Amino acid sequence: xxxxxxxxxxxxxxxxxxxxxxxxxxxxxxxxxxxxxxxxxxxxxxxxxxxxxxxxxxxxxxxxxxxxxxxxxxxxxxxxxxxxxxxxxxxxxxxxxxxxxxxxxxxxxxxxxxxxxxxxxxxxxxxxxxxxxxxxxxxxxxxxxx
Amino acid sequence: xxxxxxxxxxxxxxxxxxxxxxxxxxxxxxxxxxxxxxxxxxxxxxxxxxxxxxxxxxxxxxxxxxxxxxxxxxxxxxxxxxxxxxxxxxxxxxxxxxxxxxxxxxxxxxxxxxxxxxxxxxxxxxxxxxxxxxxxxxxxxxxxxxxxxxxxxxxxxxxxxxxx
Numbered sequence: 001x002x003x004x005x006x007x008x009x010x011x012x013x014x015x016x017x018x019x020x021x022x023x024x025x026x027x028x029x030x031x032x033x034x035x036x037x038x039x040x041x042x043x044x045x046x047x048x049x050x051x052x053x054x055x056x057x058x059x060x061x062x063x064x065x066x067x068x069x070x071x072x073x074x075x076x077x078x079x080x081x082x083x084x085x086x087x088x089x090x091x092x093x094x095x096x097x098x099x100x101x102x103x104x105x106x107x108x109x110x111x112x113x114x115x116x117x118x119x120x121x122x123x124x125x126x127x128x129x130x131x132x133x134x135x136x137x138x139x140x141x142x143x144x145x146x
Numbered sequence: 147x148x149x150x151x152x153x154x155x156x157x158x159x160x161x162x163x164x165x166x167x168x169x170x171x172x173x174x175x176x177x178x179x180x181x182x183x184x185x186x187x188x189x190x191x192x193x194x195x196x197x198x199x200x201x202x203x204x205x206x207x208x209x210x211x212x213x214x215x216x217x218x219x220x221x222x223x224x225x226x227x228x229x230x231x232x233x234x235x236x237x238x239x240x241x242x243x244x245x246x247x248x249x250x251x252x253x254x255x256x257x258x259x260x261x262x263x264x265x266x267x268x269x270x271x272x273x274x275x276x277x278x279x280x281x282x283x284x285x286x287x288x289x290x291x292x293x294x295x296x297x298x299x300x301x302x303x304x305x306x307x308x309x310x
Contacts, residue, residue, distance in 0.1 A: 033226045033227075121305060
């Protein structure tokens with residue numbers, strides 16, 4: 001069994017693979033290969049994690065889910081579509097108020113930021129999207145969400 | 147056997163030839179010893195295999211644009227999920243030959259050819275490249291017996307990619 005945050009990442013990759021815009025160009029990484037045939041593409045990774053409270057024997061944690069949409073050229077249209085598809089897909093994976101196959105008890109949109117990058121061989125737009133994923137584990141057992 | 151370097155070179159030559167070779171005002175009318183005339187368009191060629199002084203003077207007499215590959219620079223390697231990529235910036239020298247700096251009654255002057263070549267190439271995206279051509283600089287190269295040579299350096303970006 002993996003750490004719950006790894007299970008959440010696995011689930012995010014599964015949910016976000018095959019979206020209309022980014023299709024199978026999904027990379028479990030903060031980096032994108034930056035080749036034309038891997039665009040539009042989606043990078044999925046985890047960022048910082050911290051405690052957001054807990055009980056005597058359990059801890060509530062929040063981990064950042066970092067998504068990077070990479071599209072060739074100076075773009076607002078395709079990245080905008082991808083942003084909508086991502087949100088729809090993430091919140092659709094919801095059962096009785098829990099997310100990511102019931103691993104997380106809350107999912108919060110944090111930010112998105114779009115940049116046109118001209119310093120690389122393939123000029124591209126990168127849309128960085130951050131969600132906060134909140135889950136709980138029993139102290140001493142980081143592999144089981146509760 | 148062809149190579150990617152040659153393919154790009156041929157593509158650059160084709161691009162230049164499409165609008166420069168057949169422009170009437172650039173065609174030089176030369177008089178033969180028997181007093182008949184012959185029309186000599188600007189030549190678009192690869193760099194000669196044996197660039198003797200006589201060959202270069204001949205190019206200048208008709209007016210010519212000659213293309214050769216000078217080398218590449220590579221970005222640092224990046225590896226993402228089984229894909230290894232390096233960006234490659236390929237540089238070509240476009241040499242312009244003429245026996246005149248300014249345009250004459252017939253035929254092109256080197257200044258005009260320089261400008262036309264740059265305008266034809268800027269932003270042009272040869273097949274297999276990931277971005278259009280950029281002009282780096284143009285510069286005087288040499289003068290031999292009244293034959294002038296200037297050069298334009300251009301770069302084009304492509305990628306070397308390996309999928310595991």
